[in-house]
Amino acid sequence: MNLTKAENTIVFQHNHLIRTQMKMGQTEARVFVEALRCIHQSNDELPPIRIHVDAILHGERGGSAYANLKQACRDLFDKELNLEPVEGGNKKGSFILTRIVSDISLDTGTGYVTGNFAPLIKPYLLQLTKAGNFTSADIETLLTLKTPNAQRFYWLLKSYQYGKHEYEPTLESLKYILFNDEFIYPVFADFKRYVLEPIMKEFTSKEVGFMVVWNPIKTGRKVTSIHFEIPKADTLVARQLSLGLNPEIKPPTNTVVPTSKDASSTDKAATILNSLRKKWDFASWQLAIVKNAIGADEVKYTKLRDTMSAVNADWDKLENPPAVLWARLKKEFTQVKKACDAYDKA
Incomplete structure (x- = not known):
């Protein structure tokens, strides 16, 4: 799926980036959000930044508006970050010094802010739904x-x-x-x-x-x-994001997963699916993927149960247990991964 900038309504950051010290003014924050809008999580590389000033100034015009925007761009460029490395296995005290952008410019003639993200910021902004430990936010809410x-x-x-x-x-x-x-x-x-x-x-x-x-x-x-x-986070989009799925992809409407009321009490699969629905916040179409992957196979059922138990044991230590579980299910069950890949290509 190759979404354009205008189609991106949700933006992402790695939690290490969110939780680092970073003072940011209102106009600067708007520039940052619109820069994040340029990124889609299926990209292999960070795209160039290209933002029309109307998206930032919202109709404001005149020297003072452009002066504020110019200063916001300067502030964003000057922002030096001290980040915890994303990759695991780093010794305590390890850090990465980088910026958010390597360059940024304002062309008052064309009315565009353009630039590029700093290379070292890539793992904190891109392909986060695969890596985990991220947070997403609705752009409209942020700009409110x-x-x-x-x-x-x-x-x-x-x-x-x-x-x-x-x-x-x-x-x-x-x-x-x-x-x-x-x-x-x-x-x-x-x-x-x-x-x-x-x-x-x-x-x-x-x-x-x-x-x-x-x-x-x-x-x-x-x-x-x-x-x-x-x-x-109990909305459908939040559940999709927590599971590492693309929120722009609509789920199939013809899949129905029985709840415990519809299934026999002896049906192990129905019991475990009900647990995924209630405790892990899996939506019905994600449950359908898991249900199809397990079928009536006792070995697969045991594998699923053991995977859930392993993640549940570390629940309090994990930033996002549902995302961790979903990532492990995609790794453990080929059919789950194939179904997700099919959605990504839709």
Whole structure:
């Protein structure tokens, strides 16, 4: 599948990139989102960046608008990142220093921002649905957020949307991630008033619907941490993304998977499929793929059960257990991989 930039409605980042310290202004964040829109996860290489200014300025014109855009491009270019390596087996303390973009330019004549992603940023932006440990976000939702740092905060909290659905950073570490400065807003009341409350108001609005609940944690009389309860990603698109599937691909409509109510209590396959549906958030058409792969084969059933048990044993250690399970099923069952490949080529 070769989607054009205009068809991309969902963007992706590796969680290592999301969770690194990175202050980003509102216009700069818009440039970044539109740059991410250029990427499709089936690409082999990062594409060039090409964004019409209307996608960033939304009708704003004049010298001040272009001056803000010019500064945002400069800020994005100057952004130096200290990232944890993506590849496993790296020793503790290993890091990669890179930028997001290697070059970026603004042509006021053509009305386009163009540029290229930095080479070392590739594993943090591309083919993430295969690698795992990623977070996705709806572009329309991201562009709805107006409060400074709201986009960065939204990405950060969403990266903890699987597993325990909670995040409890120290106040200093949170300020460092958002502002590159742990000493900013030394009085918590100011941080609450100027950062937390405006952003949370946007998150819980009807337009965004990200119903985060937060509570300050005190050591003595001083707030030292904040506990965030993050809503579970329970929409169809979120389930597809968590399973490493392409959300633009529509599932077949003629597949029906029986639930435990429809199946015999002695039907092992129905029992295990019901577990995949309820605990692992597999959608019905993903269940159909698994059902067809297992059939009535006792050996395959045992293999599936053992694979699920192995992933479940590490549930609390994994960033995204459903994605890990799905990746293992594609590796263990040829028919599952073939079905997914067929969807990708559709």
